[in-house]
Amino acid sequence: MERKGRVEGKVALITGVAKPDSIGFATAKVFAREGAMLAIVDIAEAVHACADQLRGEGFTVSSHTADLTKMEQVKKAVGEVLTCYGRVDVLVNNAGMVVFGQEEDFTAFQDLTEESWDFGIAINLKTQFNVTRCVVPHMIAQKYGRIVNVSSVTGPVVANPDESAYCAAKAGVLGMTRGLALDVAKFGITANAVGPGWIQTGSTVEGEDVGGENTPLGRSAYPEEVGKVVCFLGSDDASYITGQLIVVDGGNTIQEYKGPSDLYY
Numbered sequence: 001m002e003r004k005g006r007v008e009g010k011v012a013l014i015t016g017v018a019k020p021d022s023i024g025f026a027t028a029k030v031f032a033r034e035g036a037m038l039a040i041v042d043i044a045e046a047v048h049a050c051a052d053q054l055r056g057e058g059f060t061v062s063s064h065t066a067d068l069t070k071m072e073q074v075k076k077a078v079g080e081v082l083t084c085y086g087r088v089d090v091l092v093n094n095a096g097m098v099v100f101g102q103e104e105d106f107t108a109f110q111d112l113t114e115e116s117w118d119f120g121i122a123i124n125l126k127t128q129f130n131v132t133r134c135v136v137p138h139m140i141a142q143k144y145g146r147i148v149n150v151s152s153v154t155g156p157v158v159a160n161p162d163e164s165a166y167c168a169a170k171a172g173v174l175g176m177t178r179g180l181a182l183d184v185a186k187f188g189i190t191a192n193a194v195g196p197g198w199i200q201t202g203s204t205v206e207g208e209d210v211g212g213e214n215t216p217l218g219r220s221a222y223p224e225e226v227g228k229v230v231c232f233l234g235s236d237d238a239s240y241i242t243g244q245l246i247v248v249d250g251g252n253t254i255q256e257y258k259g260p261s262d263l264y265y
């Protein structure tokens with residue numbers, strides 16, 4: 001008997017899918033393999049090439065461009081998705097960290113400008129609010145929904161220097177997820193967050209690979225290893241989990257000892 005996919009027949013809206021070597025793309029692929037129909041959204045036109053690639057593999061995919069920090073553009077994109085499929089069952093808020101084609105901003109708190117702070121909060125937190133705010137009324141009407149917000153260990157659990165806006169936004173994602181989970185539970189909707197650690201993507205900068213090597217599992221994660229957790233939380237296998245942060249970091253944040261491993265273990 002053919003195995004039924006984890007999200008067979010569901011419509012999954014996934015944001016932040018414009019690069020084949022990203023968490024968003026890997027997540028989209030996991031959902032598609034598990035039987036979902038996809039709507040992928042990004043600020044970058046490259047989202048359409050990603051959709052072409054996925055369609056080439058036989059999956060059902062629509063693609064949409066929007067700056068998700070702008071509510072009007074979010075409303076338009078979500079409207080397009082609803083026209084296309086008539087519903088959204090799973091929402092994955094993955095867009096953030098960097099805008100396609102731009103460099104990530106690393107600045108010490110004492111040098112951070114107001115503009116830089118606002119930008120960090122906008123792309124990492126407001127994007128997730130905007131998309132969720134537009135999708136949730138439809139999930140409430142259908143009395144079903146799975147929302148998975150891609151946070152990070154950076155912010156809710158630990159921090160890195162020169163990333164205070166990112167840390168604040170990603171910790172904010174967890175707070176928003178918990179508040180949202182309580183508000184929508186009575187409508188059959190769950191909301192959870194995923195906290196990736198060191199992940200090997202096209203955005204990986206020098207030094208992050210070394211961070212991965214020093215995790216208990218001895219390597220950075222493949223993007224698909226995050227995608228599989230997102231897909232689990234987006235499926236009915238996770239029907240009694242809500243308001244949680246699931247950390248996907250190879251055990252990195254549970255290590256108390258931070259010195260060279262050859263001196264201790």
Ligand SMILES: NC(=O)c1ccc[n+]([C@@H]2O[C@H](COP(=O)([O-])OP(=O)(O)OC[C@H]3O[C@@H](n4cnc5c(N)ncnc54)[C@H](O)[C@@H]3O)[C@@H](O)[C@H]2O)c1
Nearest residue numbers: 016018022023043067068094095096097099100152196199
């Ligand atoms: N890569 C890691 O090691 C890592 C670790 C922890 C968490 N994360 C999180 O995982 C998610 C994906 O990261 P990634 O490494 O795949 O990055 P990525 O740069 O490949 O993907 C992020 C995507 O979000 C899009 N985006 C950014 N701002 C947008 C906006 N305003 N409107 C629409 N789209 C927008 C970008 O254009 C890009 O395509 C991010 O939320 C990131 O914070 C990544």
